[in-house]
Amino acid sequence: MSSALPPPPPPQWVTAMNSPLPRPTKAASSIPDPPGFSSGRGGKQRQQEKQQPVAKKPEETDALKMKKAWEIAIAPSKQLPMNGIMMYMSGNSLQIFSIMMVFMLFKGPIQGLINTNAAFAKYETPSTRGRLVAVKLVYVLMQFLLLALGIWKVNAMGLLPTTRSDWLAWESERLPLEKAYFAFK
């Protein structure tokens, strides 16, 4: 219904906003901006407006996407040192905190592994698909590194049945074939 009408003239505030500010007077320019006001905002907008019309080449976007994808793939490795130090610091005793931390340590990489494709879906285009495989591999490798850290920790806590003592209960006493009975004074 309203489409039939000619567009109304833009309101005054729209024209005021779109037209550049009049150059402030010398006196006015000495007045500091109110707190929270950024005079650069308008400028940025302008820049964006300026860039927008520049049409990007597909290779550039792809390169950009790949760069982003690489960043995501490498991201878990950045957690490694921090997690490593945390795990080292938390000690090998079985306490609620260390157990929770170990749990989180396992939860993160496993979730990451499950969501591998989802994590890179944004960057997946027909042209980048081939190159993304390597990125994904690195990503998976990083998650495995995190998992390895978790396993190291669990092992250090003695939760992995890797030692002889863990299997002791399944070993049975050697039975003698002969039996002796005793009658002493």
Add this chain to the structure above:
Amino acid sequence: MRLQAALFIAACLSPAAAIYSDEVNHIEFHHALLGAPSPDSTFFLKPSSSSNASLLYTISEKSIVGAVNPRDGSLIWRQDISRPGSAPSGAGILRGLDGNNAVVGAAGDSISSWSAQDGKLIWENRFADGAVADLELLELEDASATSGSRDTIVLTSGEGAGVVRRLDGDSGKTKWEHKDNSGDVPFQVSSSPSEIFYISLQSAMLKGYKIKVTSLDPITGRQNRQVTLNTESDIASQDSIFFVGANTASPLIVWADKSFKSLKVNVIGTKQINTIPIDNASGQEVQQITVHAPHRLNSLAHFLIHYKTETGAWAEVFHTDMKSSVVTKAYQLPYLQGQSVVATNNINANVYFTRVTDSEAVVVSSASHGILGRWNADVSSTDRAVHAVADVVTKGKSVAVRSAVIRKSGDWSLIRNGQTEWTRPEALIHTVAAAWVEEEDQEDLVHELEVEGHESLIGAYIHRVKRHLRDLQHLPDWLKELPKRIITSILTDEVSNLDSFGVAKSIIVATKKGRVYALDTGRQGTIKWSVQAEKTSHWDIKAILTIPGSADIYIGDGSSVRVNSSTGEIISRSAPTNVKLQSIATFEHQVGSSVVRVGSLGIQEDGSPVSLFDDITGFLVTTSNDGRVLGWVEKDNKSPVWEFVPPAGQKVIKAVSRPSHDPVASIGKVLGDRSVLYKYLNQNLVLVTAVNEQVHTAGFYLLDGVSGKVLYSVSRSGVDPTQPIASAISENWFAYSFFGDAVDESSAKGYQLVVSELYESPIANDRGPLDAAGNYSSLHDLPLPHVVSQSFVIAEPISHMAVTQTRQGITTRQLLCVLPSSNAIVGIPRPVLDPRRPVDRDPTSAEAEEGLFRYAPYLDFDGKWYLTHSRDVAGIQTVLSRPTQLESTSLIFAFGGDIYGTRATPSQAFDILGKSFSKLQLVLTVVALAAGVAFLAPMTRKKQVNMLWKAT
């Protein structure tokens, strides 16, 4: 594994707190015994002049002086005055006097004075010239007597010479002595207010004895006069004299003629002999004549003569005329059927006689035959009363009496006005063997569970469903019991309510005197029944073997007695055989967590079995009386298949094997780095102790019982063979203790406790040459163990060792040691006795994780290890341990002198709710929470509804 580690850590952190104070007398019991009281030396006495309360004092056949509280029969104090090494010459003598703060006892050649109140030693004296024959306390006051303690007149008899001494009451020093070298037999001493009489027996020309009375001056000991009575026709031996009155106003000598027709009474110091005809109306032969006279100087000169025949007894009361020394009969207590004992005591000058018979207790005054008090006796025991002492209290005209009656078995009971107040089972001091009673119902369940264990999964399930359906028939009873059970479980705590877990076991004990008792360990060791199985004074019991319902007692002469274990009734006896047995071999198998016995066999003194044991496949290991260890096979009981002869000069004194119930929870020991050191487990191990008494060496040999192979041996020099050497073996470790002298610079002098552990290999994670083989044969390929040992110096000797047994062996074990010098039983936790404790350095973190701590050569017994805590548990010879249904708990029973029983929880009572757990509180909390929810729920609901409606 984890559970075990947790238990282990629990055991390390708080090494088995022995007992909590509220568990004393609850989970444990103690019969502090004296032995059968000596009739002549048992009396009531007021230990302090300030208090009117009197205690009961006695010296027992074991020469133990003791004071018993007459109120409850508890032991106030006791002192063993027998000296090891010197054979006791007859019963000891104990004398006490009202108002005197000491009682004086003598046994053998030593005499000692003990504080009547607390049993502390006042003085002790020993005579080189013979054993003490008689002893009197001098009641008379003279110038030299100090207040409080009275002097003692003691008569010693050596070779042909009697010596009378007066000993100072405070120091025990001799004031004077009178020596009699005439060659007479010293008999007794007695005293009157002015004189001391020494009575000796002079052998007459042909046969018999003349009584010679020598009167001595109490101050100087000089001889005043001497009277010889012509009694040689009557007195054949010392036993012919019934009574020599001690300390009475008119002391008496009483004897009878040979035909028991008349009694002769002489007032000591006079020549006159009164002849009293025995007026025997019963028509039966008089068997025993006893004379009862008061023991106080100021009491009336009255006495009672008690005649006992086969079936009954009567008594006559006599008065002595002080001036003329003439004895006249006053009255008679009637002849009564059954047993009868008389006791005398006096209040000031009045003398009272108490007669206790099967049917009644009667008190009469010595002056007239009027009965002052009569009570019906509540029980007539089958155990004959042999002696009594009484304590009469008069209140106006009425009297009350308490009499301590000594029975034939040695048991001792106090009868207060006809009611039995307490009984002390003194005969238990002779206990030589004990065995736990097996109960039938539990065996059934164990059997059912075993059947299930061997069936297939479905078969076992069906079996269990069937079993539960069968159990439904008990449901109505169970429901009926339910309210009671709930209430009792709320009111009482868990610790006291564990009878269904096999904690309340009966135990059958047999004594050297032929008596068999059943004690209930669940109820403070009360006697369930007792029976005289054999009339003997030396019953040579070799073993008691129990089966559900009955117990077999095997005697050294080859005979056996079978008693019903719930009633004590003797079911059957078997006749003795002509072979003398040394021990009984029991063929026991461990099935699951219980031990099943498949047979037993007598072993002769030379170590050979009395017969073949064809039905058993296995080897038999015995010791012979010439100090060898022998191995036998089932088909040959003439020549052993192997024998172990210790090196020249050494003699086997002891051999121990692992207990038949010795489950191993884990076959390896987990080290701090989680590697495993495998235990050397061999069910056939024998630990043999051999000593050489000449050169003082001891050898400890670990043998394999099948092949006789020596697996490990250690020899110690400087071992004192006269000191106790104890040893025990369990699981993969053994311990022994001895007194070692310093033979070189590096050896220690003192009592030593050595513990050794056996491992398959010194290397972790290595199972030795046999590796994972499921079976091994001792005859072909028996590897040697790797032995780790550590020795500790301990403060006192250990006379016996045992190991706690639990159901599955998960709980850490304790080494139970009997400490004879401190009269205690100590349970040393195994983690303390770990020979892998680091020496001269602190443990590494891995070792600390394992629970090892630094080795210290001196092992101080922690107060918490004492199972007997503050009790004085004397004379223990053997300690038995038995598992219960609770893994944490092991029953302990010790006997040999005292009887002591307790429960040991080496890793704390981890499967029992503690005393602090209040079921009532829990129930109340749940109820309170439920009430709170019920109250708040409608409120919350209303609020939520209102919120929805009134939101705007």
